[in-house]
Amino acid sequence: MSIDSSRDAVAGRGVGVGPGAGTPVLPAPSLRGRVTMQQVAAEAGVSISTVSKVINGRYGVSSETVDHVSRVIDRLGYEASLVARSLRNHRTNVIGVLVMDFEPFSTEVLKGVADAIHGSGYELIAYSAGGHVEAREGWERRSLSRLMGSLVDGAVLVTPTVTDVQADGPVVAVDPHTGPSRLPSVAADNLEGARLGVAHLLGLGHTRIGMITGRADLLSAQQREQGYREALAAAGLPVDETLMSSGGFEPELARSAARELLARPEPPTAVFAANDLSALATLEVAAELGLDVPGRLSVMGFDNIPESALADPSLTTVQQPIRRMGEEATTMLLSLIAGEELTEPHRTLATSAVVRGSTAPPRPA
Amino acid sequence: MSIDSSRDAVAGRGVGVGPGAGTPVLPAPSLRGRVTMQQVAAEAGVSISTVSKVINGRYGVSSETVDHVSRVIDRLGYEASLVARSLRNHRTNVIGVLVMDFEPFSTEVLKGVADAIHGSGYELIAYSAGGHVEAREGWERRSLSRLMGSLVDGAVLVTPTVTDVQADGPVVAVDPHTGPSRLPSVAADNLEGARLGVAHLLGLGHTRIGMITGRADLLSAQQREQGYREALAAAGLPVDETLMSSGGFEPELARSAARELLARPEPPTAVFAANDLSALATLEVAAELGLDVPGRLSVMGFDNIPESALADPSLTTVQQPIRRMGEEATTMLLSLIAGEELTEPHRTLATSAVVRGSTAPPRPA
């Protein structure tokens, strides 16, 4: 029982032993390395193309051979290499989610994409260039180039800053920072969301509402600021520019901005931050200053990332339906891949206020 | 200015025009499809191998040529295909995170992996076979076979049910359901965690504590049940088997289990669920039944997925350091890839109770 089958199993190209050349030998030799079609073919005593046909269910193979080869495949635990197959085929049956980094927002989108893809028969690959600093600039184009047209049939691009990419295949952007472009996109209603947020603050009775704005070059930030201004205007309140400060969507900058605002002679009684990260930073600053939230200061965010519920006090914020945005984008993408025309290339989803513990009526003076 | 450069740019193999054959022509022709090295070579008037050498910084190319080719690469926006490169090279510089599905737990692990990978120079690919039902069985082996040894240099396997996989490359399992095997692994201390959780409930004064158990075939589920039994025993309380029901780690099943438990003549005053998803389901059922939580019923989960903080009431739970588990696994994986020996192939991380709003002392009868 010590017949050495490895000679055949490992042999070079196109061994022509022929099927039924003998009784099956030792189970799964698998010397080392991944099992390749080559090895299956050798082990089964057929040609590589026959194995390929069996795997892909192509016609023109006797059911005997199919059975035999299938058995060998099972025994060897063979599974086609995604890479080799992708290189050969134009179609891969894989959807890509391209992100700059895996953080709360993008992973939430990812969940939405996964939800939408269930039962579609597609596989899902999420890719991040690794977040190294050099890779931050233009990651969208780079990632698209590396995966699109070979590994994936289409891609969802999460919060791209650059949207004038020329992808060779279907691409849908989620929350593009520069606004709708030629790329189909899904975004939340930032303008209305900001209005809602500020309206909540106004409804509590606040009249001195400061804002920590986002990155000036991003449309989402501009829209949130615009919503703030409109809500104030609608309430007949003037916009006090000294009550606005830029947080650039970044915790560090936001902290400075919050300090500045709260150090004013007449500080605001409420702060509306352009995103949750900035709001959370404001909470920290308030704690530093010994300012009670929400007793002395109300703080409102935007995004509703999971972390905002964990803050102390928990953050009142404007919620974006992040997960649903991922679902929408995927639905659009699948249509695109199916060759359909998009009736509505830019979808905007509604936002809503989530009231938690960081807002309350202003303390009577 | 209408010189048609597409003839060269599109021409077949190895155009031998030679560098400096004329002034640069029209910008980025890019007729269609992704830009390939072929096109760069043609456009630059050099051979494919020269382009390859330039890209990979190999010696033996004049600095003139390097400059020229680099410029063409930039202009065309060329980026090497991950797939083609993977097929050729053994090393890809990509780490894979293989999951059955992208749900709260696995995405949390993913964040941890991403954290650990920052600055390592690796790229990250997360892969899910799509969660179709047929794919559920043996997804670990299948995914590993499809990606390993070609697309990725190593992989983190999240909550695999099968761990006797023979991967051809470094693999680390996170929270393997069947317990430590030959595969290096990182897991939380399920036994101790369950003890802690039940101890919290006992500390509040509960004596009728039900449990919604997990999937009977999984070690993690068994350990959590074991912890529950031990904690009860330690408090001198008998285990009432009628107060236990299986939720299989799945929301749907958990809902039924919760209904069953709460419909008992003498229902429990507290429920310990084997995972947060089951606890969340229990919360829903309690709401349906008009049962006040935590007034009438205390509910405790296990995992501390982000969603648990968002529930109403927020869920008291046993926290696993999920993100850190991803980090640990990645550190181990990188060592493995670097060819180092693991001093500690199986790491167990501590758990802790996170008290939120879903637990309170039992209402005096």
Place this chain on the structure above:
DNA sequence: GTGAAAGCGCTAACAG
């Protein structure tokens, strides 16, 4: 210093 050619694992013509 540069290019031709082989081949990674796979599929799709096309012959036999």
Place this chain on the structure above:
DNA sequence: CTGTTAGCGCTTTCAC
């Protein structure tokens, strides 16, 4: 019904 052949886009000897 089965095998041979030609690549997919890339890297790497090895000639020139």
